[in-house]
Amino acid sequence: MSLFFPRRESRAPFAEPEIPRPSAVSSSFARINLSRSEASLQKVAVWSAVDLVCSLVSTLPIDVYEGEGKAQREVDRPRVLVDPAGDGYGVIDWLYQYQMSVLLRGNTYGRVADRDRLGNPTQIVLYHPDEVQGWRDERDGMPRWRVGGRELTADELPDMWHQRAYSVAGRLLGLSPVQHHAMTIGLGLAAARFGQQWFEDGAHPSGMLTNDAALDQKQARTAKDRFMAALRGTREPLVLGQGWKYQAIQVAANESQFLETQRYTAAECARIYGPGMPEILGYETGGSMTYANVEQRSLDLLTYALDRWLVRAEAMFTGLLPPGQYVKLNRGALARTDLLTRYRAHSIALRNRFKVVNEVRGDEDMQPVDWGDVPNEIGPPGPEEADK
Structure with a gap:
């Protein structure tokens, strides 16, 4: 027997993981049903971590290029990167859904609803991850899919679209973070639910x-x-x-609310989504916080928790484009610095011909000028270089 799931899971070697389903007849506050993706979002730490990653990934500017080196040039975004679902909500909404599905279940599923004349997808409608089951056929090893309880026919299989994370050799589906950390998430939810029932005078x-x-x-x-x-x-x-x-x-108020348990599980839930995530979200982890490492938090977030998802999103979008084109997410948008630091960086870039004036003005949301596309002449070193 388990604290959160009454039946112990058993599976054959190399079988696809199943989502644990607790008994529907139990009403105990200690039994938490995490069989649906959204249930884990009741834990504030899970919601905050997932929302932070999804929001940052989905709101970064998307640039499309072709060619390399001197031949590199930016091209217009195709329709699949403007409104991938074709429902009018745009790429930000679609990418948020895509990322949340991966973070909660380790997989994202969809259906290619439209293609261009070359066969490249121009519209992908995403499925709820809990409505899809996938496995490999024992006869030919090819993927098979069931959506909403109905197995896809051979004619429908080419339009099935699947992306995964947390992959394991020999398995078609990626691992689900919610499933594999159900005990930690469930413990935090059970403690919060007990505290609620305490105030409702239902616990003692x-x-x-x-x-x-x-x-x-x-x-x-x-x-x-x-x-x-x-x-x-x-x-x-x-x-x-x-x-x-x-x-x-x-009973002491802090004991009735299991505050220490809730703090511990909150930090653990945040750690599911990357090193440093608890500190970014403000959860206590035992370490001290100074101005220097507060300033470093954004870089730590990008390096250790966020960049891997940006790389995956770039690879996913690149796979939807014609050969020779590729996607880059503008990570520079994450570097929100103060005005003086930003202007010093612009000065260095202009002086060393990394940028022209109109590029800098574009970064500052200013209108271009007629003379702004000509590189600056290399002048004397600025005060920050002269001091060195």
Whole structure:
């Protein structure tokens, strides 16, 4: 038996992982149903970490290029990178859904709804990850899919679109972070639910009325009813007969809410999505925080938690484009610095001909000027270089 899932999972070697499904008849606060992707988002740390990664990945500027080196040039984004689902919500909404599915279930599924004349996808409609099952056919080793309880036909298989993360050799599907960390997530949710029931007076009695004599069920009920009747609606003093004792049950507020357990599970849930994520979200991890390492947090987030998802998103989008074209997400948009630091960086770039004036003005949301496409002449070193 398990704390969160009543049946112990068993599977044959190399079988696809199944989502654990707890008993539907149990109503105990200690049983948490994580069989649906969104259930894990009840844990604030999971929601915050997933939303942070999804929001950053989906809102970075998308650039499309072809060629390399001096032959590299930027091209217009194709339709699949403007509104991939074709529903009018745009690429930001679609990429957020794609990333959330990967982070919660380790897989993203969709259907290619339209292609261009060369066969490249121009519209992909995403499926809810819990509505899709996939496996490899034992006869030919080819992928087979079931969507919404219906197995796809041979004619439908070429339009099935699948991306995975947390991949393991010998398995078609990627591993699900929610499934594999169900105990940690469930423990945090169970502690929060217990705290809620404590305030609703559903988790404990407020006191005990005892007597040294042996009482049957009817006598105990009568004593309880008379005791409660004496307390309600009157300010009369309470008088107990011979042998009766009343003891109030008092529990410290922090103990009733399992605050230490909730802090621990919150940090652990945030760690699921990358090193440094608990610190980024403000959860206590035992380390001290200074101005220097606060300034370093954004770089740590990009390096250790976010960049791997950006690389995957670039590879995914590149796979949708014609051969020779590729996608780059503009990571520079994450570097939000103060005005003085940003202007010093612009000055260095202009002086060393890394950029021209109109490129800098574009970075600052300013209109271009007629003379701004000519590289600056290399001048004397600025004050920051002269001091070195």
